[in-house]
Amino acid sequence: MIKPYYQEEEFSLFHGDALKILKQLHNIKFDLIYVDPPYLLSNDGITCQSGKMVSVNKGNWDKSMGFDEDLKSIDSWIKACKEVLKEDGSIWVSGTLHNIYKVGYLLEKNGYDIINDIIWYKPNAPPNLSCKYFTHSHEIVLWARKSRESHHTFNYGEMKVWNNPKDKLKNKDKQMRSVWSIPLIPKKEKEFGKHPTQKPLELLNRIITSSSNEGDLVLDPFTGSGTTGIASSILKRKFIGIDSNKEYLDVAIKRFQDERKSRLLFSPESKNQIMKYI
Secondary structure (H helix, E strand, C coil), X not given: CCCCCEEECCEEEEECCHHHHHHHCCCCCEEEEEECCCCCCCCCXXXXXXXXXXXXXXXXXXXXXCHHHHHHHHHHHHHHHHHHEEEXXXXXXXXXXXXXXXXXXXXXXXXXXXXXXXXXXXXXXXXXXXXXXXXXXXXXXXXXXXXXXXXXXXXXXXXXXCCCCCCCCCCCCCXXXXXXXXXXXXXXXXXXXXCCCCCCHHHHHHHHHHHCCCXXXXXXXXXXXXXXXXXXXXXXXXXXXXXXXXXXXXXXXXXXXXXXXXXXXXXCCHHHHHHHHC
């Protein structure tokens, strides 16, 4: 069996191609999978970052290979994830208009049952410099269970009374809705470096809290700088992450070691301590 690039406590990182590594981990079954795949939007366009015009390109891994090849690529990791997902497990997939509709189609084609489409609204999204279309200010996160017969986890009560130290009963004891207003990542989450598509801890906090329980095993096959793993660690879940880039894995390791040093895991309020990072 392949050896982890890094392993400490119940936090493991593997370096390499996700599909190849998942084949070697086929005996492990996950309660929850979060996938932040290539969005396929690196098309030589421009975007705004910190008030400056910059290239939208993230790298060759984010370039579209054409409609049919993109479908094949997405289909391959969707199938691989289903192989390692428990019968009552669920999967979350982030995306934008560039990839998410292909993802939704292929999830259903592969027998998953889509439960929700979450709109992650970014109140501090950068402006659109071209002025030729509406400003992109949201991403879509699809939540699906393995099949219609799956008894997926949903911690409904915790979502109703979503605690925030700055605003007790943030959700005011009402059903949490499918539009989540969460700002882009703050500077303190980039302390050890950042990934070009890094997600805020608050987003993963909601995903992991809502659809898994303490002690569950979480997978992120494109883990980048490790936000899913950090959230899993703080929320007392076991975690396995995979990435093909050692530089980003090294950032994930530094973030995990910093989190572990803070001893948040041993706090009696560990479920809510993640808010201190936000």
